Amino acid sequence: MPTISIKKTDLFEALGKIYTFKEFDELCFDFGLEAEEIDEEELALNPEAALEWKVEIPANRYDLLCREGLFRGLRVFLQMMEAPRYKRIQPDKDKIQRMTVLPSTEAVRPYVAAAVIRNVTFTQDSIKSFMDLQDKLHHNIGRRRALVAIGTHDLDTIQGPFTYDAKPPPEIKFVALNQTKEMTAPQLFELYSTDSHLKPYLSIIQDKPRYPVIYDKNNVILSMPPIINGDHTKITQNTKNVFIECTGTDLMKLKIVLDTIVTMFSQYCKEPYVIEAVEVIQADGTSVIHPELPYRFEVIDVADTNKKIGIDITGDEMANLLTKMCLESTVKKKGTKIKVEIPPTRHDVIHACDIIEDVAIAFGYNNIVKRIPNTNCVANQFPINKLTDLLRSEIAMAGFTEVLTFALCSREDIADKLGKTIEETNAVHIANPKTQEFQVARTTLLPGVLKTIGNNKGMPLPLKLFEISDVVYKDKSTG
Template identity: 55%
Template structure:
């Protein structure tokens, strides 16, 4: 886009500006493709234009080894927990001026904001090689042990002090969280122990680059090795033109690699495939000339084949389609003539999709309702709720999930259908749902490490299990697929065990050939666990009341204190009714004395009951530990709070709640609970607070 500073301001403000205020010279705004990192600086952009206009040949980038040993970076094991990868290179005899130096710094900033993802993936460090000496050591040290003079500072700081210093820096504070919570911080030392940089935060002042710098040591630390290679290639290829021998780069050796540079691989493409993709009819030599203009070295191998060498500046070339795109760009898509095809054709449906659509229609016609759920789910959905501890090992995990509901790709359709049932419990029964969609499974033989697999699942929800209903659904689907029920050449079911489903009510669906292709079962009822816990809580409450009866209720002292308590309570209630609203001070004093005596009696009775509380507490703790181990790893209740793992406390919560409720009602039924009058009088005493403290054992 051709414009000017004056025109831009006029467009933004909507008013004319005088020529004296703003420059009227031409300015070009250029949109750069997101994958062309070599065009992010003036050097790369001007070079690409010159090659495109045939004003210069595609540069031949050369890796030149020095006469002596290579510069080396030794990587220690401590870096694995923070930034495990590092690559490096050296530019010799560089001549910078003010403009090229500014462009050198600007390219690093642009790379940090783009491919480096604000230094989280890659951090670039550039150093004056004449001020430091190799071999270099890349390690991770404790923050208190890292001490150096950071860039543009005059005194030493520890890493902890630097975190405080840069917490208010508008440019660097956004990078601090990358390593702030790490136990160790990454750091690069030279052979003399001088700190070159503390990636991804700041470089050292000692190796600062200036306009007088001649030899530049470039290092890039990363959590993604491929991104680090792309970044390093971009920097060295763009600014190697300022070397005494242009486009010559000296490699740096890393301990775990022979060479930190990426090899240039030749790629073979067929001209007919390119013509088919872009709609042109070009010969091999024309394509070779066009690709040369796009900074790709292309040579005609045969009449129908091109041999293309991809330079390190073009990491965006991944496939033959990228080559075809460059041919189209160089030739000009505007030259493409639109014309109707010679024959009208209708695209044929993918066989699997066609079969899926036919099945959906037939199953829906049989009275089943289709559900459409998300392909992502939580880790608990496929592991805890399905009682499958190994499911997480087989699932494809999302590296940066935004919510807890979308953590992994589903490996089964059952969790989604169960969620649909849970959300529609207010609907009239029965509910018959099915889903015919893809699941995602790990596959080491796939290019992406995973594959999609089309599956069909159905659930029947009613007051009874309805095993025969789902069996009928299976028979209908198999009949539609022309598979007969038979052990020889057909399908059949056989008993199996699956932790997801109810024991004794689970069967495998065996296809022709003896391969199990599915499961027919009744889901494991969480209600049975709840009923079992309630029964355990009832036994615990009975045991607690039995201990209390043996230690407290049957003793003469407790009976005497209780009778005395009830007598004094009734007497006090009667006096309060007689006095009413009277203002007689003597009467009020007598009431206060009676209340004090009542509190003393209540205190004696509470202290007497205390010995049973300790015994019940020990018994309760023992029972809790025993039964909790039985229900370990099983979700038995929906908690009123969200924890890290629902298995941690769902049994404990339900067990304690049931025990408390049953015990309180059991005391009332057996006559051990205090009368209402006694409870009213206890409201102002200290005993209720104490009893509330031992509420689980009351």
């Protein structure tokens, strides 16, 4: 799970109370999080870390990945404030910022969305938090920028309308962030090939004939996503108006990232939680307004929720618990139903079960009474499991060592290396394999055992190995 560091002084100021670590740990547990003290090894390297605590954030709670969102969530949970209302304003047609997407981007990173937050007051700490949140989102939902990359720019240094294009690398030339010399894209790639921070992202577009690039009315380059922004639009403490653009290959995740960024940092605007919309003219000529900042409603049943959690509370109590979790709720149908409003910060709420989980968290897991189930049943082992257990015992007593190998393997392991074609194997293929080692479900145990032998050549002979496990075949009758 991702971890964020927060300064104790900032926490105490936000919550209006000085906490001991034990008290803060208990508060985090009640809110569904886990606090950590800085370990001695880290303190030795950085003594200032003693002024901070760490908090582990669930991977799907993008709204808590920065101190702004965490403090806001805790304040609502402690009923120190109401959950804010996020508002999107859309300027007149002659004033709205526009981003035009050219068809050349479709083969590289086809999607883009943008927004503006105005009249911002930044401090050094809030800028650092702004950048840290971008890094967390890049690594988490953005899958190390492969799915989504974020660019933030000082709007007062550029002039719209903006263009999202893909150009041959030698034609892209600009001063990259924190650089002083203008360089072409190939020169930047050579420079960053030894950079520990940016090197991992180069492969995302390195083999493409065209690289994505965003530029303004005067051909000033804002960024070359997903690699680097331009130095011309660098965010500083003097920045008042911020232009935020997100590019990617997954439109849904791109919208989530944009919503998260603008809702977290619009609190620094002169009019908090107000975001200015940007019009994106897509490659097919259609127009879309971003960000969407959707509010939607779900209805849950009070009796069903109580049954699933193992508690017995009224609809009013349940609605209050959900409101503490930033899910504004009202009681309907004489207390039997709860109407729950899902804000644009809670993209983790997909089904009713996610709302029920928040009820359990707010109620307190330690407050749920443990009960013995009312049902009685006699357990019995599956015959296949009983048979395999007996086989394992007998084979092991004969001097063989059991191995346990991966259920997924490469196509070559079950086909080419065994003298077969992949069609003959009748294998089940993984739709989006992350590595070449896990492309299909195994149809035979032999590759795993042979790999085990190959990795243990230094062991004394004979190697007497066996494996009893599942294999997977495609059901031809299902088409």
